[in-house]
Amino acid sequence: MTRAHPDPTRLDTLNLLDPHLHATTDLTPLWRHLRTTDPVRRHDRFWSVTRHADVLHVIRDPATYTSLHGNMLRTLLRGHDPGAGRMIVVTDGPRHAALRRLLTPGFGPRTLGPVTHSITEATRGLLKAFRCEGGGDFVAEVAAQVPLRAICELLGVPERDRQRVLELTAQAMLGEEDTDPAARIAQSEILLYYTRLAAERGSAPGDDVISLLVSADLTEEEVLLNCYNLIIGGDETARLAMAGGLLALATYKREWARLRADPGLAGTAVEEVLRWTTPAAHVGRVATRAAELGGRRVEAGDVVALWTVSANRDETVFDEPDRFDVGRRPNRHLTFGHGPHFCLGAQLARAEIGALLAELRATVTTIEVTGPVTWLPSNFVNGVVTLPVALA
Numbered sequence: 001m002t003r004a005h006p007d008p009t010r011l012d013t014l015n016l017l018d019p020h021l022h023a024t025t026d027l028t029p030l031w032r033h034l035r036t037t038d039p040v041r042r043h044d045r046f047w048s049v050t051r052h053a054d055v056l057h058v059i060r061d062p063a064t065y066t067s068l069h070g071n072m073l074r075t076l077l078r079g080h081d082p083g084a085g086r087m088i089v090v091t092d093g094p095r096h097a098a099l100r101r102l103l104t105p106g107f108g109p110r111t112l113g114p115v116t117h118s119i120t121e122a123t124r125g126l127l128k129a130f131r132c133e134g135g136g137d138f139v140a141e142v143a144a145q146v147p148l149r150a151i152c153e154l155l156g157v158p159e160r161d162r163q164r165v166l167e168l169t170a171q172a173m174l175g176e177e178d179t180d181p182a183a184r185i186a187q188s189e190i191l192l193y194y195t196r197l198a199a200e201r202g203s204a205p206g207d208d209v210i211s212l213l214v215s216a217d218l219t220e221e222e223v224l225l226n227c228y229n230l231i232i233g234g235d236e237t238a239r240l241a242m243a244g245g246l247l248a249l250a251t252y253k254r255e256w257a258r259l260r261a262d263p264g265l266a267g268t269a270v271e272e273v274l275r276w277t278t279p280a281a282h283v284g285r286v287a288t289r290a291a292e293l294g295g296r297r298v299e300a301g302d303v304v305a306l307w308t309v310s311a312n313r314d315e316t317v318f319d320e321p322d323r324f325d326v327g328r329r330p331n332r333h334l335t336f337g338h339g340p341h342f343c344l345g346a347q348l349a350r351a352e353i354g355a356l357l358a359e360l361r362a363t364v365t366t367i368e369v370t371g372p373v374t375w376l377p378s379n380f381v382n383g384v385v386t387l388p389v390a391l392a
Contacts, residue, residue, distance in 0.1 A: 003375065008033030011041075016048065016305075016379060017073060022281065023377040028322060031310035040294035045077055046303040047296070052314035052334065054294045055306040058285055060339045062092045065285035065304060067341065072380045076284045076303045087225040089233070089341065096340060099226065102216050106154060106209035107344050115153050116351045122149050123355040127363065127391070135370060135390035139243045143387075146352050147238035151231055154348075156208025157197070165193065169231060194227050195220070234345050237279045237335070238352040240376075240383030244277030245353060247387055249360070250367040252324045259326045260361055269326040270353045275333035276324050281309040281382035283337065308334050309382055364391045 003026040006014060011030065015021060031050055034041060039051040049055055058065045067090050070081030084090045088099040105111065126142045148169050152162045172186040198214055205211040209230060213223045249256040259265050283306045287298045298304065312333045313321040319328075336343035343349070360367075371388035 006030055016043065017077075019377040019379055022379050022382070023375040027309075028313065031307065031313060032315075035310060035314060040296040040298075042296070046073060046305050047293070047298060049294065049304060049306045050310035051294065052311040052317045052332075055283075055308065055311040055334060056338060058293065058304060058306055059283065059334075059337055059341065062096075062340055064288055064291050066092050066288050067096075067285060068092055069286040070284055072284045073282065073303070073305055074380060076286065083225045083229070086219075086222045087229050088344075089229055092340070100340075100344070102212060103209065103226070103230075103344055106212050107348060111154065111207070112347060112351065115150055115348070116355075118153055119146060119150050119352055120355045120358075122146050123352075123359050127356075127359050131363070131391050136388065138246055138387045138389050139239070139384060140386070142356075143239045143242040143246070144235075146242065146356070147235045147349075150238075150348060150352060151234040154209050154234070155194075155197075155227065155230070156201070156206050156210055161193070165190070168193070169235065190231070191224060191228060195224060198223050198227065230345070233343070234348065236381055237343070237345070238349045240279035240381065241273050241277045241335075241349065241353055242356050243384050243387050244279075245273035245356070246360075246367065246389065247369070247373065247384060248273065248276055248324045250369050250389060255324055255326045256367060259357065260365075262327075263361070265326050266354065266357060266361075268328055268331065269357055270350055271331045271333065272324065272326050272328045273353055273357075274335040274349070275312045275318070275328070275331055277383060278309045278312045278333070278335055279381060279383055280335070281378070281380055282307050360391075366392045368392075 003024055005026050006029065008030045011033070014030070034048065034050040039049070039054060041048045049058060068084050070076045070084060071089050075081040081090050085095065088096065088103065091099060123146055126145055130136060130138070130141055145166065148166050149162070152165055157165050168186045168190050172183050172190055194210070198210055198220065201208075201211045201214045205215055210223070210227060213226055249259070259269050285304045285306065287300055287302045287304060289300045291298050293304075312318070312335065315321055317332055336346040368390050369388065370390050373384055373388075374386045376383055376385045
């Protein structure tokens with residue numbers, strides 16, 4: 001599917017809350033127009049913040065712009081997030097710091113070392129099978145599989161259960177936002193499964209992330225909410241970045257040739273994939289008090305949408321931001337956020353993308369898109385949902 005390019009001067013005709021707008025339209029020209037003409041724009045029910053400096057300012061100031069009401073427009077505009085104050089991404093202050101201290105060891109070098117090895121092996125096996133089958137949908141057959149296997153390992157999902165958990169999680173994550181009954185059923189089954197697993201860890205703890213949560217002074221619901229948050233966060237960023245990164249390499253063949261020819265570009269290529277794809281299109285906050293932001297007055301209680309997908313293309317920060325450049329330096333992207341809410345799983349996502357790029361370099365010469373590419377209908381999650389390709 002080729003996405004349309006909107007007329008940025010007709011912004012009032014576009015509904016940024018409409019998930020299908022983001023699936024069918026490349027909003028790059030719109031974000032560029034807003035950064036230049038109205039970088040902190042008031043909509044009917046929220047503010048849009050599109051410049052890198054303004055987004056960075058807000059996420060550095062949780063006292064003025066809180067996560068406690070939610071972190072995405074869909075829940076913020078409903079007025080309530082069920083995980084608020086209990087799930088790490090929607091907490092602030094001492095409570096957030098305590099949850100972060102609790103979970104950090106689960107994403108440290110000692111834990112990630114074995115997981116990184118598993119990621120490399122899984123990526124190698126999946127890509128080999130994908131090539132032998134003559135290609136297919138890269139999202140479903142490779143990009144969705146690697147991060148889910150890594151999350152299963154981090155959470156200590158027993159080997160006997162992993163295939164079923166992988167199937168349920170893929171169904172839940174790849175379902176259409178708010179409209180897919182099968183996705184909602186899968187989400188409920190996942191929660192029930194992890195409820196049972198948490199109960200088992202309570203009597204027989206291990207060194208996995210669920211055991212860390214169970215061993216702390218958390219309620220059963222808090223354990224479950226944070227577990228589910230880790231599943232979502234651990235899956236979506238890597239899945240969407242891996243798929244979008246492959247699409248970029250297929251599209252910008254000169255950059256693919258550069259990467260194949262120069263192993264020294266491995267690290268910068270990972271960061272460029274993260275900037276280019278920006279899997280979380282926005283981050284939501286609520287103002288706790290009146291404040292000036294980008295020359296506009298934001299009132300207490302106002303909902304603020306930080307469009308990371310725009311900030312990562314800011315011309316004042318990135319040279320030729322609309323060019324995919326595997327050697328880009330510097331690359332101060334905000335894909336993982338910044339400050340107190342910097343993504344816990346950043347190193348895990350980097351390892352997953354790095355393993356994919358390394359295996360592609362070692363075994364693949366050409367990447368060809370073989371059919372229509374479709375995009376997720378979501379104003380929060382940004383990326384492709386189907387990507388038919390052949391690798392040779």
